[in-house]
Amino acid sequence: MNDWTDTEGRNGQEDRQALIRIENMGKTYDTGAVQVAALKEVDLIIRQGEFVAVMGQSGSGKSTLMNILGCLDRPTSGKYYLEGIDIGSRSSDELSLIRNKKIGFVFQSFNLIPRTSALKNVELPMTYARIPFHERHRRAMELLQKVDLGDRMEHMPNELSGGQKQRVAVARALANDPPILLADEPTGNLDSTSSGEIMRLFTALNAEGVTVIVVTHENEIAAFARRVIRFRDGKMISDETGGGHYAVD
Amino acid sequence: MLWIENMKMALLAIRINKMRSFLTMLGIIIGISAVISIVSIGDSMRGVIADQFKNIGVNRAMIYVSFVDDRRESDLFTLDELEKVKDAFPKEIVAIDPSSSEDAELTRGRKTIQVALEGVPGNYSDVQPLDMVDGRMINAGDLAAGRNYVVLKKETAIELFGKAQASGETIRAEVSGEPSELTVVGVYEKEATPMDALFMGSTPVAYVPYTSLVSTGDYFFALNFYIAEDIDYNVFKSQVVGLISRMKNRTADQISYNSAQEEMSMADNIMQGMSLAVGAIAAISLLVGGIGIMNIMLVSVTERTREIGIRKALGARTRDILIQFLTESALLSAAGGLIGTLLGIGFVMIGGAVAKIDVVIDPMVVLIAVAFSAMVGVLFGILPASKAAKADPIDALRYE
Numbered sequence: 160m161n162d163w164t165d166t167e168g169r170n171g172q173e174d175r176q177a178l179i180r181i182e183n184m185g186k187t188y189d190t191g192a193v194q195v196a197a198l199k200e201v202d203l204i205i206r207q208g209e210f211v212a213v214m215g216q217s218g219s220g221k222s223t224l225m226n227i228l229g230c231l232d233r234p235t236s237g238k239y240y241l242e243g244i245d246i247g248s249r250s251s252d253e254l255s256l257i258r259n260k261k262i263g264f265v266f267q268s269f270n271l272i273p274r275t276s277a278l279k280n281v282e283l284p285m286t287y288a289r290i291p292f293h294e295r296h297r298r299a300m301e302l303l304q305k306v307d308l309g310d311r312m313e314h315m316p317n318e319l320s321g322g323q324k325q326r327v328a329v330a331r332a333l334a335n336d337p338p339i340l341l342a343d344e345p346t347g348n349l350d351s352t353s354s355g356e357i358m359r360l361f362t363a364l365n366a367e368g369v370t371v372i373v374v375t376h377e378n379e380i381a382a383f384a385r386r387v388i389r390f391r392d393g394k395m396i397s398d399e400t401g402g403g404h405y406a407v408d
Numbered sequence: 409m410l411w412i413e414n415m416k417m418a419l420l421a422i423r424i425n426k427m428r429s430f431l432t433m434l435g436i437i438i439g440i441s442a443v444i445s446i447v448s449i450g451d452s453m454r455g456v457i458a459d460q461f462k463n464i465g466v467n468r469a470m471i472y473v474s475f476v477d478d479r480r481e482s483d484l485f486t487l488d489e490l491e492k493v494k495d496a497f498p499k500e501i502v503a504i505d506p507s508s509s510e511d512a513e514l515t516r517g518r519k520t521i522q523v524a525l526e527g528v529p530g531n532y533s534d535v536q537p538l539d540m541v542d543g544r545m546i547n548a549g550d551l552a553a554g555r556n557y558v559v560l561k562k563e564t565a566i567e568l569f570g571k572a573q574a575s576g577e578t579i580r581a582e583v584s585g586e587p588s589e590l591t592v593v594g595v596y597e598k599e600a601t602p603m604d605a606l607f608m609g610s611t612p613v614a615y616v617p618y619t620s621l622v623s624t625g626d627y628f629f630a631l632n633f634y635i636a637e638d639i640d641y642n643v644f645k646s647q648v649v650g651l652i653s654r655m656k657n658r659t660a661d662q663i664s665y666n667s668a669q670e671e672m673s674m675a676d677n678i679m680q681g682m683s684l685a686v687g688a689i690a691a692i693s694l695l696v697g698g699i700g701i702m703n704i705m706l707v708s709v710t711e712r713t714r715e716i717g718i719r720k721a722l723g724a725r726t727r728d729i730l731i732q733f734l735t736e737s738a739l740l741s742a743a744g745g746l747i748g749t750l751l752g753i754g755f756v757m758i759g760g761a762v763a764k765i766d767v768v769i770d771p772m773v774v775l776i777a778v779a780f781s782a783m784v785g786v787l788f789g790i791l792p793a794s795k796a797a798k799a800d801p802i803d804a805l806r807y808e
């Protein structure tokens with residue numbers, strides 16, 4: 160837990176850069192009456208600094224994958240290693256710590272804390288990281304300026320437009336300087352102008368070295384990514400990098 | 409660091425639902441204010457009663473033959489018997505008198521005043537010190553000679569003579585229809601408490617040697633005496649009751665023995681019983697208040713499920729969420745406790761002002777009340793808070 164460089168028996172040059180490694184992973188929801196296999200036999204490696212788009216029909220398992228990648232949920236079979244750490248064997252408090260330090264979330268529905276200012280929202284991950292008040296205040300202001308909301312810091316979420324809310328969410332996701340940014344349909348509730356702003360932010364962050372993984376239905380959004388992964392019925396059906404692509408199966 | 413943040417969040421949550429927060433606090437407010445009022449009233453009453461007993465003498469006791477059916481003349485006492493009892497307990501009985509008191513009319517010129525003449529022993533000033541503003545108190549010589557001397561209350565002296573320095577003056581007195589002449593030897597001063605007026609009426613007391621009210625051969629009803637402080641009280645009681653029962657040929661249970669000490673401890677017992685009842689009321693109202701808080705906190709947790717999910721996604725641990733909601737319920741409850749305390753103190757102050765009683769408010773009680781209500785908040789917050797803390801982040805985020 161303390162040593163993030165620990166690679167739990169993994170070896171080789173390739174693995175050292177493998178930020179995310181998924182091996183034969185499956186996720187089955189047990190709803191009592193029926194068992195829903197949302198993900199089946201997924202193998203995936205994502206390296207530091209990649210910009211990945213995840214696509215697929217509705218119900219194909221994209222959000223399920225993102226929840227597992229974000230350590231909000233655990234796989235029911237197979238393995239998920241984040242920076243070499245086996246996520247499946249971690250306690251929920253350990254996962255909280257991993258999310259806090261390693262992962263920035265951007266949701267389709269913004270998910271800002273209501274009646275709490277933009278500034279306080281951005282400070283929150285740093286509060287849970289026990290960062291002193293002045294430090295987190297300073298950093299939150301810096302981040303809001305970075306997403307061009309320097310003049311909206313004290314605004315409550317209900318006083319912001321959708322695009323502004325999503326930019327606050329991005330600033331919040333970056334609070335603890337995480338290596339991974341996970342965005343599940345971040346532009347789903349935005350118009351094309353705001354969508355463009357968010358995607359340009361992602362591109363800039365990716366250029367700074369942040370690994371960005373975006374779920375989307377739109378090809379224009381996916382075009383920002385260098386790598387596109389497609390799902391159908393819980394299976395990964397294709398994985399294209401740049402122009403040249405190859406089918407998994 | 410985090411707890412300041414938690415405090416702010418809790419305050420915000422309470423402020424957002426002002427009405428709901430207030431109604432939730434009401435149970436605690438009512439409970440605590442009731443407790444504070446009743447405890448303070450109890451303490452104040454105790455003070456008043458203690459003052460009262462100091463007035464009539466803490467070491468005072470009275471003995472007489474009970475009102476039995478076959479009443480005999482020998483049930484009454486004579487001065488000879490009084491001396492016998494006194495001689496039987498030279499160490500235990502400091503002063504003794506026939507508990508004699510007569511209504512009298514004092515007249516000087518055209519002015520007439522009603523007083524209560526109280527027959528006192530020669531060393532009365534030893535057992536019940538008085539503030540003398542002029543002259544002296546009745547002494548042993550006055551008693552032995554049965555002199556017609558009187559010690560007046562300051563107000564009486566001023567009324568009759570226009571001054572408090574009335575020693576040496578004489579007045580005409582009519583005691584139960586018989587005229588006599590009294591010489592003033594002293595004037596005393598005494599501040600009246602509202603309880604005095606209540607208990608004793610407004611007739612001022614004037615002191616005379618008891619021998620001027622009761623003569624040898626007269627019968628009187630009871631012996632009134634003052635007990636030494638350093639004796640075994642219970643041993644003395646059984647001895648004196650035994651002596652009187654032999655003297656009067658009565659069984660011990662036909663002898664009545666009233667002492668200020670016994671009455672005082674009885675009053676104290678009543679107060680203690682009251683405190684116990686108050687404790688029970690407090691416990692019940694705090695229980696009800698606590699359940700109210702638990703209920704509203706459960707509602708709050710459900711309403712904020714999504715918020716909890718977001719917080720968890722951002723890195724909040726089980727403990728962070730737990731403490732957040734515990735802080736909120738503790739603050740809610742402590743605020744109720746504080747409001748209740750202030751309200752209770754307000755009631756007591758108003759009541760005290762109206763009844764002209766010195767109000768006793770123990771700061772410890774206030775502290776305990778607030779701390780206790782905060783504890784209730786924590787206790788009844790545990791269930792909702794742990795429900796929040798245990799929420800699965802995915803389920804919570806998906807909650808509509």
Ligand SMILES: Nc1ncnc2c1ncn2[C@@H]1O[C@H](COP(=O)(O)OP(=O)(O)OP(=O)(O)O)[C@@H](O)[C@H]1O
Nearest residue numbers: 188190195196197216217218219220221222223224
């Ligand atoms: N909590 C759950 N309980 C049971 N089944 C679930 C649960 N969450 C998702 N599923 C099922 O798992 C499958 C994949 O769902 P998922 O949300 O991952 O799809 P998605 O690709 O994100 O779809 P969309 O594009 O509509 O968001 C679906 O069939 C869905 O019904």
Ligand SMILES: [Mg+2]
Nearest residue numbers: 221222223343
């Ligand atoms: Mg989805």
